[in-house]
Structure formats: structure tokens, C-alpha cells
Amino acid sequence: MKISKTVLATLVFLVPSFATSVVAEPPARGESESLPEMVVYHDPACGCCGKWMEHMREAGFVxxxxxxxxxxxxxxxxxVPASLQSCHTAEVGGYAIEGHVPAADVKRLxxxxxxxxxIAVPxxxxxSPGMEYDGNxxxxxxxxxxxxxGETAVFSQYEARLK
Structure with missing residues (x-):
């Protein structure tokens, strides 16, 4: 069976572009494991919620x-117990994430x-992530x-930093 030059030329251009379009992007920042999607519920006017989501994206979460x-x-x-509530709630891997929880703690969970x-940061x-101010x-x-x-326990602690 002969393939015309026109068909062959078309295939030469279409196949590589199709293959390129279906290649998945690598995980962010060298993440080797595949992290599950995180669904974040928040008020669209909340600025710190957006900053916290950016912190999670930088850590490799979709x-x-x-x-x-x-x-x-x-x-x-x-x-989420009333005493732990904050401005946003997320769900990832079957767990609730309430407030400004660091990405490292979500990965540990x-x-x-x-x-x-x-887990929650009341x-x-x-x-805390999304609530950064005045440097470090x-x-x-x-x-x-x-x-x-509603029972709680300390999952991790972060000491104050004055500088």
C-alpha cells in the first residue's frame, strides 16, 4: 500500500503535536510521589485562603x-469541631484540613x-502558611x-519566631 506524500506530510506534523498535547506535566518541585487532589472550600473574597492554596500548590498538591x-x-x-474552625476547609485523601495547616503536616497525615x-490550625x-507577615x-x-x-490531640507544634 502506497501512502501519498500529502498524507505522509500531514502525519509527520500531526503525530508529534498530538503526542506532545497528551503528555502530563511532571509533579511540582521535584515531588516523586503523586499527591491526591485537594478540594478547598472558601469564600472567594478571602485573600489568605488564596495564599494558603498557593502554599499547597508549591508543595505539589493539585x-x-x-x-x-x-x-x-x-x-x-x-x-470540624467549632473550637477548631478557621476561614477555609479542605478535603484530601478522605481527611478534612481546617485552616492554615502547613503542607508538611498534610503530607505526614x-x-x-x-x-x-x-487536622486543623484553629x-x-x-x-502560618497563608498568614505570612513581616519576613519570617x-x-x-x-x-x-x-x-x-470532636476529640483533639496535638499533631505538631510550631514555635514562635521573632525574626
């Missing part, structure tokens, strides 16, 4: 932002898979785990 939800119901759905509903501590300074804050009954 983010799907959801706005326009009744945040009270979202927090209820993920069993996914690696260890403890029997908890999620409030909005200055210097931060308030002391804890990352707390919580279960479906």
Missing part, C-alpha cells in the same frame, strides 16, 4: 477551589493515615488532629 458553599454546612460535613477525621495565627516572623501555633466525636 487544588480544586470551591466557592459559594455554606461554610457552616461544609464544616459540619467534615466533622497522608503518609501515616491515622484514624482521625482531619484561628488564623500570624506566620510567626506566632506559636499547634496543628491539632480531631476525630468524628
Amino acid at each position: 487544588i480544586r477551589a470551591e466557592t459559594g458553599n455554606d461554610m457552616r454546612l461544609v464544616k459540619q460535613q467534615f466533622n 497522608l503518609a501515616e493515615q491515622p484514624d482521625v477525621a482531619g 484561628g488564623m495565627p500570624m506566620g 516572623k510567626r506566632q506559636k501555633f499547634d496543628v491539632l488532629s480531631f476525630d468524628k466525636t
